[in-house]
Amino acid sequence: MSREVNFEKKIKRRALILGLSKTFFTFLVFGKLFYLQILQKSKYGKLSDTNRIKLKIVYPERGIIFDLYDKPIASNRIDYQLSIFKDKKNLVYDYVKKLRGHINFSEMDLESIKSNSNEQDLSDFITIKRNLSWNELEFFEFMKNKFPFLIITKEKVRNYENDLIFSHVLGYVGFKKNVTKKKLSNLKVGIAGVEKKLDSKLLGKDGWIKFETDSKGAVKKELNKKYAVPGGNIKTNLISEIQNKASEEMRGIRGAVVMINCQNGGVNCLYSSPSFNNNEFSDGVSLKKWNKLLADEFNPLLNRCIAGLYSPGSTYKLVTALHAIENQKFNKNKKFLCSGHVSFGNRKFHCWKKEGHGYVNLHEAIEKSCDCYFYNLAKTVNIDDLAKFSNLFSYGQRTGIDIPNELKGIMPDRKWKIKNRNEKWQKGETLNTVIGQGFMLSTPLQITLMTARIATGKKIIPTIITNKKEFENLNISNENLEFIKSSMFSVVNSSTGTAFNSKLRGNYKMAGKTGTSQVRRISLEEREDGVIKNEELNYKLRDHSIFTCFAPFDKPKYSLSVIAEHMGSGSKVAAPIAKRIMELALNKY
Amino acid sequence: MTEIIIKLKNLNWLFIFLVSFLSFVGLVMIYSATFGEESKIFISHIYKVTFGFILMILVSLIDVEFWKKNAYLFYFIGIVLLLWVTFYGYLGKGARRWINFYGLNFQPSEIMKIFLIISLAKFFDEKKFQESRDYFFLFLPILIVTIPFLLVLIQPDLGTAMLILFVSIVIFFVSGINWKFFALSGLLSLIVTPYLWGGLKEYQKQRILTLFNPENDPLGSGYHIIQSQIAIGSGGTFGKGWTKGTQSHLDFLPEKHTDFIFSMLGEEFGFLGTLSVIGLICLITYITYHITSSFIHNNFNRIVGYGIITNFFFASLINMSMVIGILPIVGLPLPLVSYGGSSMLTYFIGFGIILSLDRGSNYS
Numbered sequence: 001m002s003r004e005v006n007f008e009k010k011i012k013r014r015a016l017i018l019g020l021s022k023t024f025f026t027f028l029v030f031g032k033l034f035y036l037q038i039l040q041k042s043k044y045g046k047l048s049d050t051n052r053i054k055l056k057i058v059y060p061e062r063g064i065i066f067d068l069y070d071k072p073i074a075s076n077r078i079d080y081q082l083s084i085f086k087d088k089k090n091l092v093y094d095y096v097k098k099l100r101g102h103i104n105f106s107e108m109d110l111e112s113i114k115s116n117s118n119e120q121d122l123s124d125f126i127t128i129k130r131n132l133s134w135n136e137l138e139f140f141e142f143m144k145n146k147f148p149f150l151i152i153t154k155e156k157v158r159n160y161e162n163d164l165i166f167s168h169v170l171g172y173v174g175f176k177k178n179v180t181k182k183k184l185s186n187l188k189v190g191i192a193g194v195e196k197k198l199d200s201k202l203l204g205k206d207g208w209i210k211f212e213t214d215s216k217g218a219v220k221k222e223l224n225k226k227y228a229v230p231g232g233n234i235k236t237n238l239i240s241e242i243q244n245k246a247s248e249e250m251r252g253i254r255g256a257v258v259m260i261n262c263q264n265g266g267v268n269c270l271y272s273s274p275s276f277n278n279n280e281f282s283d284g285v286s287l288k289k290w291n292k293l294l295a296d297e298f299n300p301l302l303n304r305c306i307a308g309l310y311s312p313g314s315t316y317k318l319v320t321a322l323h324a325i326e327n328q329k330f331n332k333n334k335k336f337l338c339s340g341h342v343s344f345g346n347r348k349f350h351c352w353k354k355e356g357h358g359y360v361n362l363h364e365a366i367e368k369s370c371d372c373y374f375y376n377l378a379k380t381v382n383i384d385d386l387a388k389f390s391n392l393f394s395y396g397q398r399t400g401i402d403i404p405n406e407l408k409g410i411m412p413d414r415k416w417k418i419k420n421r422n423e424k425w426q427k428g429e430t431l432n433t434v435i436g437q438g439f440m441l442s443t444p445l446q447i448t449l450m451t452a453r454i455a456t457g458k459k460i461i462p463t464i465i466t467n468k469k470e471f472e473n474l475n476i477s478n479e480n481l482e483f484i485k486s487s488m489f490s491v492v493n494s495s496t497g498t499a500f501n502s503k504l505r506g507n508y509k510m511a512g513k514t515g516t517s518q519v520r521r522i523s524l525e526e527r528e529d530g531v532i533k534n535e536e537l538n539y540k541l542r543d544h545s546i547f548t549c550f551a552p553f554d555k556p557k558y559s560l561s562v563i564a565e566h567m568g569s570g571s572k573v574a575a576p577i578a579k580r581i582m583e584l585a586l587n588k589y
Numbered sequence: 590m591t592e593i594i595i596k597l598k599n600l601n602w603l604f605i606f607l608v609s610f611l612s613f614v615g616l617v618m619i620y621s622a623t624f625g626e627e628s629k630i631f632i633s634h635i636y637k638v639t640f641g642f643i644l645m646i647l648v649s650l651i652d653v654e655f656w657k658k659n660a661y662l663f664y665f666i667g668i669v670l671l672l673w674v675t676f677y678g679y680l681g682k683g684a685r686r687w688i689n690f691y692g693l694n695f696q697p698s699e700i701m702k703i704f705l706i707i708s709l710a711k712f713f714d715e716k717k718f719q720e721s722r723d724y725f726f727l728f729l730p731i732l733i734v735t736i737p738f739l740l741v742l743i744q745p746d747l748g749t750a751m752l753i754l755f756v757s758i759v760i761f762f763v764s765g766i767n768w769k770f771f772a773l774s775g776l777l778s779l780i781v782t783p784y785l786w787g788g789l790k791e792y793q794k795q796r797i798l799t800l801f802n803p804e805n806d807p808l809g810s811g812y813h814i815i816q817s818q819i820a821i822g823s824g825g826t827f828g829k830g831w832t833k834g835t836q837s838h839l840d841f842l843p844e845k846h847t848d849f850i851f852s853m854l855g856e857e858f859g860f861l862g863t864l865s866v867i868g869l870i871c872l873i874t875y876i877t878y879h880i881t882s883s884f885i886h887n888n889f890n891r892i893v894g895y896g897i898i899t900n901f902f903f904a905s906l907i908n909m910s911m912v913i914g915i916l917p918i919v920g921l922p923l924p925l926v927s928y929g930g931s932s933m934l935t936y937f938i939g940f941g942i943i944l945s946l947d948r949g950s951n952y953s
Contacts, residue, residue: 007765008885014763015882018895025906026871030864032913036822037860044822048856051819052835214839 053223054085054124054211057184060204061156063231065170065194067240068268068466073166074195077159080132080152082140083125085217088149089117092128095147102139103129108286119185122208125151127186131283149217158188158195158282161240165247167278168303169238169270169403169464171195174282188282193303193403194236194464204231235466237266245584246271249577254565255544256304256444257581262452262556265460265469267401268585269560270445272304306406309441310563312395313515313570314369315548316436318454318484321362323389324377326480332362338372342431349375349431352516352569366487367497369514371435378434383425386433387413392459392474393450395442401462409446412439437518444563447548451513452559454488455550457481488513489553499547502575508586512549512578514570517563519543542566547574551582558585596650601880601947607873608645608925608940612638612933614866615926618854621832622846622928630846630928637930641937648941653949656942657889660704660711664733667704670697671740678744686744696931698741698749703939705753706760706896708733713764714889727770730761745790748919752904759899760892813849816841817912821855821863828859846928848920852912866926867909874902877943883950890946897939 036044065074082103084092092113096105109129116126132140132152140152158173160166171193175185184206190199207228212220246257250273259269276293285293293301302308324330340356342349351357351371357364365373391397396411410416412433414425432438445462452460457478458471488511491497492504498514519541545567550559560578567573616631616638623630656663670688674697679687687694712730734757742750762771786794820836829835834856837845845853855863881894901924908923910916922929924936 010765011763011885011891012882014765015878015895018759018763018899019878022874022902022906025903026867028915029906029909029913030867032910032915033821033855033860033863033867036818036913037824037855037863038826040822041825044819045825047819048823048836048841051816051841052839212835212839215841220839 051215052212054213054219055122056083056125056151056153056209056211057121057123057186058207058209058225058228059155059184059187060206060228061230062158062173062188062204063202064233065202066233066235067238067243068236068266069239070235071240072161073236073238073240074158074160074170076156079130079155079157080137081127081155082129082132083127083151083153085149085213086124086126088217089126091149092117092126095150096128099140099147102143103132103136105129108284112284116185121185123185125153130155130157151219158279160279160282162244163277163279164275165240165243165271166238167193167275167281168272168305169193169243169267170278171403172278172281174284191281192405194234197403198234198465202231202234205229236464237261237264237268237466238270238464239268239585239589241588242269242581242585243271245581247273247275249562249580250564253567253573254298254304255563255567255574256308257560257562257577258305258444258448259558259560259581259585260448260452260460260462262456262460262550262559265452265462265471266466267462267464268558269581270303270305270464272302272308274298274300276300303403303405304563305444306399306401306403308443308563309407309409310444310544310546311438311440311517312436312442312447312450313517313544313546314371314435315447315450315513315515315546315561315570316390316395316440316442317366317369317374317434318488318513319390319393319395319450320374320377320381320386320434321366321487322454322476322480322484323386324381325362325483326476327385327389328380330362330377330380332483335359335361336365336373336376338370340372342372342375344375344379344431345428347428349428363483363487363490364496366484366513367490367494369491369498374434375431378431379427381430381434383430383433384413384415386430387411387416392476393453394446395440395450399443399445399449399462401445402464406445407443409442410439436515444561447515447546447563448559448561451548451550451561452556454481454484455511455556455559485511485553488549492549498571499549499575501571502547502579504551504579504583504586506583506587508551508583509553510549510551510579510582511553512547512575514575515546515548516569517544517546519566539566543568545572545574546570547578549575549578549582551586558582560585593650596948597646599948600646600649600944601876604873604876604940604944604947605645607869607876608937609642611866611869611873611925612642614854614869615850615923615928615933617831618850618857618926619846619928621834621857622837622850622853624832625838634928637933641934644934645937645941645944648938649944649948651941651945653890653893653942653945656707656893657711657714660707663704664708667697667701668736668740671701671737673697675740675743686746693930696929698737698744698746698753699931699935700938701737701741702749702753702756702900703897703935703942705733705737706756706900707893709757709760709764710889710892710896713760713892714887727766746920747789748907748921751919752900752907752921755903756896756900760896763895764888764892813843813918814912814914816843817849817852818914820849820852821913824856824859824862826860828855828857828862831857833857847922848908848918848927849912850927851909851923854926863909870902870905874898880943880947880950884946890949894943894946897943901936901939 061076064072067073113128172191173188173195174191176189190196207226209225210223212223214220242259246269254273257269257271261268325332337359338351338357340351340354357368357370360370360373390411396409398406398408417423417425429438433440449462453474457474459474460471492499492510492512499512504510545564547570548561550556560582562574562578564573619634620631674688679689686696709730738750738753741753820842834853836842836856837853842849842852877894877898881891884890904921904924907916908921911918922932925933
């Protein structure tokens with residue numbers, strides 16, 4: 001009996017042990033569930049979101065750039081792009097291999113796939129191909145079931161209405177270079193020109209789309225999105241038709257055309273020749289092409305209007321003459337004899353006209369561009385005073401135009417000489433300077449600005465972006481300005497003027513000044529043998545042809561300069577081009 | 590006829606309600622799991638639950654004596670089926686587990702657990718060996734366990750095999766044999782384990798190893814555990830809502846209608862959901878304990894009761910431990926909740942036997 005009782009006790013004890021071990025097990029599971037679901041809820045909640053939510057950055061549409069008459073000159077086009085899930089980037093080369101027969105992957109595309117897949121940006125997608133053609137799109141639509149981790153997105157990318165004519169002034173867009181850890185690896189920013197200067201305004205603000213995807217990476221639905229804010233639009237003073245005309249006129253000629261509105265400083269035309277295709281640049285130019293452009297001896301990437309340095313040549317005589325009558329009480333009726341050369345020290349200074357101009361006064365000297373007159377005038381000129389006066393016309397200074405990379409040129413004076421050449425100023429150098437040769441260097445924009453300031457007597461500042469501005473006076477007597485202007489009038493309208501051939505047809509009158517920018521120094525021996533005609537010279541040694549002008553004469557509206565490299569005298573090439581552009585501007589606008 | 594009505598009246602309807610409620614949870618979860626996909630699975634599950642429920646009631650009407658009398662016969666049938674499956678079984682997921690029976694796939698290892706329990710109960714009931722210290726006497730019950738254990742193991746179905754072993758040990762324990770037997774067995778298994786480990790398939794080894802460090806191999810075997818934990822953890826207190834689970838519906842969670850259904854429940858119904866299901870399981874277990882403990886002098890009834898409920902309880906808790914990362918993923922369904930006919934029918938039969946035990950008990 002006691003055995004029976006013992007057994008009963010044993011059975012009960014064992015049932016209890018079993019029950020307790022089950023209770024213990026239950027609490028173990030309960031504890032782990034409590035840990036997962038209560039204590040670590042936020043951690044696992046986030047993990048589940050990263051599992052399913054994929055972020056696609058939506059790049060903002062760049063602001064549109066308009067010309068003065070509201071014609072878009074830089075807008076955006078739709079670009080279909082192919083992207084892959086970042087999680088599946090190891091598949092990318094396999095996919096490229098499979099798609100290759102139907103979608104064209106250039107070497108550049110492959111390069112960018114490589115660099116893109118190493119980016120640590122916010123997006124969960126990697127762009128593998130831009131600029132999909134319609135055929136490629138159609139093919140992909142048909143085949144997309146076989147490529148579950150690829151998506152097609154519609155992006156807006158920069159597009160310029162004309163490949164060539166605005167390239168220098170507007171610049172182009174591209175990826176930021178040498179930036180590690182980019183937040184937005186596909187964001188294009190302004191690299192040059194207006195695009196660079198006003199990048200922050202044009203850029204806009206990026207948005208995003210959150211997609212819900214399943215474990216295979218297939219997009220199930222769009223969860224939510226933040227729209228991208230498009231960049232601000234910009235209105236410029238450029239006139240498409242003038243710009244276009246300039247590019248036509250400059251076909252086959254290297255040089256620059258700059259036109260400024262004398263009333264508000266608006267830059268109506270800023271064309272540098274030769275140009276480059278900024279659409280190509282914005283889509284991403286290959287290294288090969290880039291190197292080719294860099295190596296091009298005509299330097300198409302240089303914006304000659306603001307960074308091309310030329311001797312202003314005879315156009316600078318306007319400033320010399322104005323300086324003499326304004327600051328030196330020089331009698332403008334004083335005549336000097338031009339016999340073809342002037343001796344100074346032990347050097348002979350030659351007039352461009354070998355046989356000389358005879359007796360001329362200041363007006364005639366400007367009209368006929370007599371060098372000897374100015375050599376004689378130069379004998380009384382203090383170079384430091386002239387340099388200071390020239391600053392009023394922006395020589396030796398940046399004009400402050402609203403695009404980057406402007407050069408200031410050289411306005412030499414005693415200090416400059418010591419600093420840069422480590423030599424004292426020679427009086428003979430003043431003789432070269434007064435006719436815009438020697439050390440002096442200026443940009444086409446500076447020359448145009450000089451003309452605009454003479455034409456108006458105001459300190460005009462050139463701007464590409466429209467803004468209304470009052471300009472301060474130059475504080476030069478009206479009488480003296482009128483004298484210079486009337487001399488410029490004669491240059492174009494007097495039969496003896498150097499640019500008489502470029503007189504405007506019709507009612508408008510134009511005033512201007514020719515110039516020839518010497519590329520080489522003519523040696524004494526050469527003078528004795530007879531100066532070699534430009535046409536016989538090696539192209540690169542030929543003079544630059546310069547012409548600067550304003551019109552209408554009585555109420556100046558446009559100031560225009562044309563520089564044609566290595567094309568000889570100003571009257572021959574630059575002036576006729578300026579005439580045609582000015583006629584168009586006056587008749588149409 | 591009136592006899593049947595009286596029998597029905599005397600059934601433990603609270604118990605039936607709890608079991609049905611657990612099946613209902615299964616229905617709800619399987620609806621969600623197959624929501625938006627094919628409804629075939631859900632419909633088939635409804636049929637199986639209904640059939641299982643009827644089967645449970647039918648079994649509950651059979652007196653326990655029937656099982657006691659035919660225990661060894663059933664055991665024999667079970668072994669034959671297992672042998673059949675070993676050689677002619679339908680191959681799925683790298684294992685021979687199923688018999689195709691007129692288009693229905695049937696897994697004999699499930700029903701074998703019931704047959705094993707009643708056979709062991711019968712053995713320990715007839716031989717009052719607990720008074721004897723003759724271990725040789727234990728040779729037969731060990732053989733009864735070893736044959737199905739090995740047959741299931743080589744399918745291979747590690748989960749079910751381990752459960753068979755575990756339930757058998759519990760039966761040995763509650764039958765009251767001397768504790769020295771367990772000490773000796775423990776020692777023996779320590780010696781045998783390395784050989785067993787060598788006999789495991791590579792994927793089974795991997796599963797066990799990844800348990801200890803799932804992050805080690807996030808896209809391999811550890812992936813399931815990580816995704817399952819994310820599903821459960823992200824459910825939080827109240828869950829993401831029925832059919833709103835992102836882990837499950839976006840296919841991050843594997844096998845969501847079978848082995849990982851508890852993870853989905855955790856994701857969609859949160860801590861409250863998982864707690865309720867554990868509560869339900871504990872309640873069912875507790876009631877069975879109550880019924881069973883009344884059979885102090887009926888070894889067969891007592892052992893059958895403990896055996897069946899232990900099978901149910903541990904299958905449930907092991908499944909949960911698997912999906913929350915306490916135990917390795919061995920492939921065990923959650924009783925009555927997971928999709929899968931053989932397992933569910935077996936549990937319904939088991940509960941039917943418990944109901945029949947309840948009818949005969951002097952408690953209530």
